[in-house]
Amino acid sequence: MWSLNKISTAIHDWLSATFNPTWTMIFEMVIAGVAVIGLFAVLGLVLVLMERRVAAWMQIRLGPNRVGPFGLMQSMADTLKLLVKEGMTPDGADKFLFNLAPFIAMIVAMLLMAPIAFAKDFQLWDLNIGVLYISAVSSIMVISILMAGWASNNKYSLMGAMRSGAQIVSYELSAGLSILTVVILTGSLNVNDIINAQANGWWIFKGHVPVIISFIIFIIAVTAETNRAPFDLAEAESELTAGFHTEYSGMKFALFFLAEYINVFIVCAIGATLFLGGWMPFHIGSWDAFNHVMDYIPSSVWFFGKTFFLIFVIMWFRWTFPRLRIDQLLNLEWKYLLPISMFNLLLVTAIAILGWHF
Amino acid sequence: MFRETEILKSGSQVLPAGEDSGGAGDLVINVGPQHPATHGVLHLVITLNGETIKKVEPHLGYIHRSIEKMCESLTYRQFIYVTSRMDYLSAHINNHACALCVEKGMQIEVPERAQVIRVIMDELTRIASHELWWGAMAMDIGAFTPFFHAFREREKINEIMEETCGARLTMNYYVPGGLMAELHPDFQKKVKEFIALFKRKVDEYDELVTGNIIFINRMKGIGVLPKEDAISYGCSGPAARGSGVNCDIRKLYPYAVYDKVQFDEILETDGDSLARYMVRIREMKQSVRIIEQLIDNIPEGDFQAKTKAVLKLPKGEFYSRVETARGELGVYIVSEGGTTPYRIKFRSPGFSNLSALDHMARGSKLGDLVAMMGTLDLVIPDIDR
Numbered sequence: 001m002w003s004l005n006k007i008s009t010a011i012h013d014w015l016s017a018t019f020n021p022t023w024t025m026i027f028e029m030v031i032a033g034v035a036v037i038g039l040f041a042v043l044g045l046v047l048v049l050m051e052r053r054v055a056a057w058m059q060i061r062l063g064p065n066r067v068g069p070f071g072l073m074q075s076m077a078d079t080l081k082l083l084v085k086e087g088m089t090p091d092g093a094d095k096f097l098f099n100l101a102p103f104i105a106m107i108v109a110m111l112l113m114a115p116i117a118f119a120k121d122f123q124l125w126d127l128n129i130g131v132l133y134i135s136a137v138s139s140i141m142v143i144s145i146l147m148a149g150w151a152s153n154n155k156y157s158l159m160g161a162m163r164s165g166a167q168i169v170s171y172e173l174s175a176g177l178s179i180l181t182v183v184i185l186t187g188s189l190n191v192n193d194i195i196n197a198q199a200n201g202w203w204i205f206k207g208h209v210p211v212i213i214s215f216i217i218f219i220i221a222v223t224a225e226t227n228r229a230p231f232d233l234a235e236a237e238s239e240l241t242a243g244f245h246t247e248y249s250g251m252k253f254a255l256f257f258l259a260e261y262i263n264v265f266i267v268c269a270i271g272a273t274l275f276l277g278g279w280m281p282f283h284i285g286s287w288d289a290f291n292h293v294m295d296y297i298p299s300s301v302w303f304f305g306k307t308f309f310l311i312f313v314i315m316w317f318r319w320t321f322p323r324l325r326i327d328q329l330l331n332l333e334w335k336y337l338l339p340i341s342m343f344n345l346l347l348v349t350a351i352a353i354l355g356w357h358f
Numbered sequence: 359m360f361r362e363t364e365i366l367k368s369g370s371q372v373l374p375a376g377e378d379s380g381g382a383g384d385l386v387i388n389v390g391p392q393h394p395a396t397h398g399v400l401h402l403v404i405t406l407n408g409e410t411i412k413k414v415e416p417h418l419g420y421i422h423r424s425i426e427k428m429c430e431s432l433t434y435r436q437f438i439y440v441t442s443r444m445d446y447l448s449a450h451i452n453n454h455a456c457a458l459c460v461e462k463g464m465q466i467e468v469p470e471r472a473q474v475i476r477v478i479m480d481e482l483t484r485i486a487s488h489e490l491w492w493g494a495m496a497m498d499i500g501a502f503t504p505f506f507h508a509f510r511e512r513e514k515i516n517e518i519m520e521e522t523c524g525a526r527l528t529m530n531y532y533v534p535g536g537l538m539a540e541l542h543p544d545f546q547k548k549v550k551e552f553i554a555l556f557k558r559k560v561d562e563y564d565e566l567v568t569g570n571i572i573f574i575n576r577m578k579g580i581g582v583l584p585k586e587d588a589i590s591y592g593c594s595g596p597a598a599r600g601s602g603v604n605c606d607i608r609k610l611y612p613y614a615v616y617d618k619v620q621f622d623e624i625l626e627t628d629g630d631s632l633a634r635y636m637v638r639i640r641e642m643k644q645s646v647r648i649i650e651q652l653i654d655n656i657p658e659g660d661f662q663a664k665t666k667a668v669l670k671l672p673k674g675e676f677y678s679r680v681e682t683a684r685g686e687l688g689v690y691i692v693s694e695g696g697t698t699p700y701r702i703k704f705r706s707p708g709f710s711n712l713s714a715l716d717h718m719a720r721g722s723k724l725g726d727l728v729a730m731m732g733t734l735d736l737v738i739p740d741i742d743r
Contacts, residue, residue: 059506105647155387159409159724229500238498238728239393320566322573323500325725326409 004122004300032124036113040106043073043265044258050308051261051315058319079254087250090153097151102248102255104144109262111137111342115191116269119279119300123192130191131183134270135176141263142168145227145234149244160243163326164234168225170333175221175267177341178214181348182274185211195278202277208356210347215275217341219260222267223314224329230321231329238323268292269309272303275311279303384412391420395498395728398738401726409723414716418742425743428612429702430708434460434534434669437699441689442528444706445740447487448682450479453532458613459678459689460534461687463671471488471659472536473614478549478652479519479531480614480680485556486515487683487735488642495635495732496567499576499725504567511559514552534669536662549653553646568639577632581718581730584629591717592710595685597642597734600634602627607681619651631726634733670697684708684735708740 011031015024049064049072064071089095098316115130117123127133142165149161183189185206186197197203203211224231235243245256272278279299283291323330385408390401399420405413425444429437438456442449461468493508516526521542523529532539542548554712557640567573583593586603598605606623608616624640671693679688685707692701711734719727 017606055502059503060510061506155385159385159387163409232500233725236500236725238500239725241394319503321501322496322567322570322576323725324572325576327723328572328575 001180004119004298005354008122024251036110036124039113040110040258040262044068044261045079047261047265047311048075048078048257050311051318054312054315055319058316059180069176071136082254085250088247090247092153093247094151094153097147098247099252101148101151102146102252104147105141105259106255108137108140108144109259109266112263112266116266117195117273118303119280119298122300126192127190129189129195130352131179131189131270131274134266135172135179138266139168139172141225141259144188144259145244148248149203152247154247156240156242157244157246160234160236160240160246163236164227164244166326167227167231167233168328171221171224171231171337173331174217174337174341175225177338177345178218178221179270179274180345181214184345184348184352187352191273191278195273195280198277198280199283201283202275202280204275208351210270210344210351213344214341214348215271217337217344218275219310219313220337221333223317226263226314228260228264228314229318230323232318232323233326233329236323253300264311264314265307269303269307271310272284272306276306277302278306352353369416370585373725377701389727393504394587395480396738397494397736400736400738402715404724404727406724408723411719411724411727412724414719414727415690416712416715420742421739422742423739426702426704430699433697434671434699437529437702438532438534439530441704442530444704444743445492445682445708445737447682447737448480448483448684449528450476450483450531451680451682451688452479453540454614455680455682455689457532457534457677458680459676459691460669460671461594462678463674463676463691463693464534464665464669466535466663466665468614468663469660470615471656472661472663474652474656475537475541475661476532477614477616477619478649478656479529481648482515482518482549484645485642486512488638488645489515491638491683491732491735492563492567495729495735496573498728498732499573501567501570501573504563507559507562507566511552511556514555518548518552521545521548531593533662534664536551536660538662540661541656546653546656549649551655553649556642556646560639560646563639568635574577575634576631576726577733578727579628580631580722580726581733582628582630583714583718587714587717588629591714593685593714594707594710595683595735596624596634596637597707597711599624600626600637600733601629605686607679611679613678613680615652619648619661621645621648630728631733638735649681655671668697670695671699682707684737684740685711704743706740706743708734708736708738712736712741725738 012028015027019027052074053063064074067073067077089098112134115123115127115133116126146161149157149164152158159249182194184205185203186194188194204215227234235245241244245253248256273286279302281294281297281302283294385406387404387406388401389404390396391399396402401417401420403415403417404411423443425440428440432440438453440453441456441705444452489508489512493505496504519529522545523531583601585601585603588598588603593601593603594605602625604610604623604625609623621644623646624637626637671691673695674693676691676693677688679686686705687707688705690703690705691699694700715730715734718730
């Protein structure tokens with residue numbers, strides 16, 4: 001069976017045999033860094049193209065189909081265009097913060113990749129508080145948005161940033177609480193422990209109705225947290241033109257744009273890890289033949305398949321729903337999602353204590 | 359001379375000194391002239407307190423082309439073509455108003471065939487205009503997909519127009535005394551096909567947008583325009599009928615063959631954005647009803663009355679009014695007896711409807727303003743002629 005783990009082990013063995021341990025570690029860090037940057041770029045390109053094709057499919061049109069076969073090179077061409085464009089800094093902007101903001105957005109998105117298990121035993125950093133790390137680091141994202149909005153010296157940007165601040169801070173609570181349901185059931189914050197606990201069935205199947213509720217709340221909350229429609233108030237283009245990144249151009253804009261898509265990927269990867277079993281194949285009870293066939297599919301395919309399914313769902317939201325208003329958005333969180341998540345958490349705790357889950 | 363950034367910095371300068379301008383904590387933003395929500399070059403100066411709107415001040419003139427003045431130097435045959443460029447989404451209906459006014463002045467008897475075709479064309483135009491409005495309205499509140507669905511059906515109407523009139527947007531098909539040319543042989547077949555398709559699709563619109571809980575929450579109880587205010591601001595068309603004002607010119611002052619067809623005047627009484635939305639959705643179904651009654655009953659005969667080569671209106675004042683997709687369009691011609699009008703004045707529906715925006719928007723959120731502008735269905739070249 002083909003697996004990413006074998007490649008990483010082979011590289012590690014070769015490096016250990018060739019160099020002393022210090023150099024091995026340095027080389028491995030460099031390789032990991034390059035791999036993250038590579039994944040970052042590739043994911044950005046793939047997701048932008050995917051969004052455009054999904055949108056086109058829902059809107060009865062073709063989408064990009066001229067550059068390269070099936071328009072595959074379209075995002076490449078767009079990136080090239082953005083690279084050679086002038087990155088303007090407006091008059092009266094706080095130049096340091098203005099230029100810093102897109103990098104913070106990107107760094108946060110990259111840091112979030114560390115504890116994600118992309119395949120069986122294939123992870124950058126096996127952190128024992130992986131889930132906590134993810135929710136902690138992802139909240140830094142709001143700083144870059146506030147920074148961008150404030151430093152732009154533009155009223156639209158400022159309003160977009162303020163909306164975004166209120167929105168992300170609120171929805172993080174629901175996202176955190178729904179993550180906690182799975183943490184309670186597993187009894188561990190470690191991403192690998194959570195995945196291994198799902199070997200005999202994913203949490204969405206094992207955890208009864210409360211986990212399904214928390215999955216739905218999780219999807220809603222992360223859609224809001226990543227500023228995607230129908231919660232895209234931070235960049236509501238019919239109201240605020242482009243919200244917090246109105247004044248950005250060229251590659252600085254592209255970094256925000258990429259960071260948004262990487263964030264979508266990461267929250268979907270977390271959703272897949274917590275609720276849909278990460279890289280665990282789909283198994284049905286005692287159907288051994290079926291389970292064996294499922295095992296034969298590489299674990300990375302399972303992981304990326306589930307993640308891209310969730311990404312598709314989030315894109316589907318975007319191209320179907322109208323946008324909420326800012327007060328409705330906050331009402332939804334504070335009056336509905338948060339009380340439901342809290343009650344749900346109690347329910348899950350009771351289930352976990354009584355051992356009612358499978 | 360102001361630079362735009364200076365206007366932005368000293369926002370209170372562009373507002374007249376008053377009790378509700380320039381207060382502490384107010385944020386003055388310029389929406390437009392280039393802004394995705396205004397669908398044209400409308401410039402709104404908005405005073406905000408946080409997200410809450412304190413004042414909306416429309417600044418006009420960015421697309422003023424002096425159409426009324428231009429018409430004074432054009433003959434009665436020529437000036438109709440300019441009016442297609444006013445409310446470009448209901449070009450046929452604009453032309454109809456002008457043709458009616460000249461016909462009234464010249465006392466031309468328009469053949470029955472021309473009148474029936476005019477009504478069919480008017481109603482097709484109304485459907486096309488409402489479809490574009492529906493797509494743009496959904497886009498204003500953040501749903502992109504409906505726009506493409508609306509354009510799919512609108513394209514069919516454009517094809518019908520293209521075959522018969524030779525143009526898709528500014529058709530210029532009506533002339534004083536009738537129509538410019540005979541119908542295309544496929545016209546009836548194509549229209550029937552479109553009606554059959556559209557009846558299915560209009561239910562799809564309801565499924566996609568009207569029933570959506572987010573959409574209803576965004577529209578219900580927002581931008582309320584009471585009946586008295588709608589009348590005193592001079593609102594007309596769906597914007598006023600959403601407030602329960604009985605103002606359909608097709609019913610009140612029937613022209614062409616509107617008095618011979620069965621259709622309902624759509625009235626909603628809530629006066630909010632949802633009411634204005636529902637009026638337009640239901641109006642599309644009524645337009646279909648009108649077309650269905652007429653499409654098989656187009657009388658034979660001439661498509662144009664015999665008129666003199668040079669039209670000269672007698673000395674006097676002439677007024678005609680029609681119901682465009684946006685409301686009441688009035689054409690007022692003062693003639694000195696020559697071949698060109700002495701003075702011409704258009705009473706455009708968009709201008710009056712826009713004037714109610716400030717009244718509707720005060721106290722609501724910025725996002726609602728965009729939705730309200732959507733339900734008013736503003737076409738900027740109609741406001742600024």
